[in-house]
Amino acid sequence: MDKRSFLAVGLLGVLNSACTTTSSSRGDPAARRGSIDASVDSALSKLHTQVQxxxxxxxxxxxxxxxxxxVSAGLGxxxxxxxxxxxxxxxxxGYYSTTAASVGLLAGADSKAVFVLFMxxxxxxxxxASKGWTAGADASVTMAKVGASAAIDTQTAQQPIIGFALSNAGLMANLSLDGTKINKIDL
Structure with a gap:
């Protein structure tokens, strides 16, 4: 394992344990499920409002x-x-977690909502049925594109799996979910 891979794995471990610790401290599993469900409802409402x-x-x-x-964070x-x-x-x-590692010109932290539509x-x-699903390896995820009319591109709408990423600034363009790992979690 090279130095960058080692650092990426280490950073993911820190992010994962930090998020797990935070989630665990919120109380019982029913409260965690309720919190996730409320956040999902809010994110869907924001998507529907912002993306025609x-x-x-x-x-x-x-x-x-x-x-x-x-939440994404890194320095290199x-x-x-x-x-x-x-x-x-x-x-x-069901409830799921997502993790991804990246190497490149990174500095700082950000947060975005991610949506994956199985059409x-x-x-x-x-x-x-998967025991762990990786975007790009297990299936291709077509990221949504918005046309000149500010509506979803019709080519995008015909794909089997469509992804959206929404930041506070709106729909994120030129983003790929390839390599993103998704696992079921028991709450």
């Missing part, structure tokens, strides 16, 4: 995975972590 056509897509999706706050080597929920038929079907039953079934 997103409500129609989430309504058509077979499942919607929402990470209301994915970075990582990100967040917890969220999978919604199927408007109801929570086909097959893509949702493969995700649910």
């Amino acid at each position: 056509g997103s409500r129609e897509l989430t309504d058509k999706a077979k499942g919607v995975l929402v990470f209301p706050s994915v 080597v970075g990582g990100s972590y967040g917890q969220g929920a999978l919604r199927v038929g408007g109801r929570t079907a 086909t039953q097959d893509s949702l079934d493969k995700f649910v």
Whole structure:
């Protein structure tokens, strides 16, 4: 393992333990589920308000995975972590965590909401059956593009898995979820 990989793994470990410690200190599992569900509701509402056509897509999706706050931090080597929920038929079907490592020109920290829409039953079934799912390796995630009319691009809307990333400034462009690891968590 080279030095950068070692540092990335170490940073992810620190991020993961910090987020786990924070979550654990919030109390019982029912309270944690309620907190995640409320954050998911808020993130979906923000997406629907800010991105024209997103409500129609989430309504058509077979499942919607929402990470209301994915925190990224780093200095040269970075990582990100967040917890969220999978919604199927408007109801929570499970809780998940997301982690990713990155190397490059990084400095500082940020937070974004990440949404993964499973537009086909097959893509949702493969995700649910996985013992750990990696975007780009287990399935390709097409990041949503907004056209000149500020609506979702029609080519994007026809893909089996669609991703959105929303910061305080709005929909994030030129972002890839490739390499992002998603695991089910028991709450």
